[in-house]
Amino acid sequence: MNLNGLSVASAAEIYNLRPADIYLVHDDLDKALGKVAVKLGGSARGHNGVRSCISALQSSEMTRLRVGIGRPEGDVTVSSYVLAPFSAGEQERLEQVLAQAATFLLEHVLRRAPVRDPGDGLT
Template sequence: MQPWLVVGLGNPGPAYANHRHNVGHLVVDRLVARASAKLKAPLGMRAELAELRVGPPGSDAPRMIVAKSRTYMNETGGPVSKLIKYYKITPAALIVVHDELDIDPGQLRVKFGGGDNGHNGLRSIRASLGTGDFYRIRFGVGRPPGRQEAADYVLSNIPAAQRADYDVEVERAADAVESLITAGLDRTQSAYNS
C-alpha cells in the first residue's frame, strides 16, 4: 500500500517560524513530536521529512511521510513533485496543510480538490503536479484588520495573546490529518469542519 504524503506549507528558517503563513509547518512539527521522531533533510530532496505510522507502533497502520519544504512558499511544488515521484505516491494520497485567509481563526476545513484561492504554495503545487486533486486541510487565520495587506498579515508573527488558541488549532489540525488517513474524508469533514 502506498504511503500518504503530508506536506505542511510554510517558509524556511527561524525568521518565518511563527508566522501565520507557517501553520502548515507547525502541524508537521506536531505530528513528528507525537511520534517521537525527528525530521531529516535527505540530500537532493529540498525538504525536511520523517516517515511515521498512523496508529500503534509495530501495527499494520498506514505509513505517512510528513514534510516541510526547504524552499520558499512559491517554490513548494518542486520538492512536493520530487517526493511524490520518489515515494511513488499518487496526488490522491497527498494532504497539504495550509493557512487560509477566508476562514476565521479557530476553524478548520478539510476538502479534496479545488483551486488555489490565491495561495502561492497551492498554486506552485498545482502547477508542478498538473492537478489540484489532492486533500487540503485549510487552517483558518482570518482576514487582516483594516487596510493591512494580506501578504503583510500572513507574513507576521502570531500574536502572543493568540498563541494558545493557535496551539489548540495546530493539535486539531494534526488530529484531522490522522483522521483523514484512518477514517476517510466524510467522517473527517463531519468531525473537523467547523
C-alpha cells in the same frame, strides 16, 4: 513557500505518490483563526503555495487541510499579515488549533487508509 510545489512534486516522484495520495496543509484567509476544514481537490482559491503544487503536480486532486488564520484588518497587506508573528492572544489559541488540526488530519487519513490483509507481506 510560493514555490513549494517543486519540492512536493520531487517527494511525490521519490515515494511514487499520486496527487490523490498527497495532503497539503495550509493557512486559509477565508476561515477564522481556529477553524479547520478538509477540501478534496479543486482550485487554489488564490493560495500561491497550493497553486504551485497544482502546477508542479499537474493535478488538483490533492486533499487540503485548510487551517484558518482570518483576514487582516485595516490597511495591512495580505503578505504582511501572513508573514507577521502571531499576537500573544493568537499564540495561546495556536496550540489548541494545531492539536485540532493534527487530530482532524489523522482521522481523515485513517478513514482513507486501505485495509491490509496481515498475510499480504506488507509491513
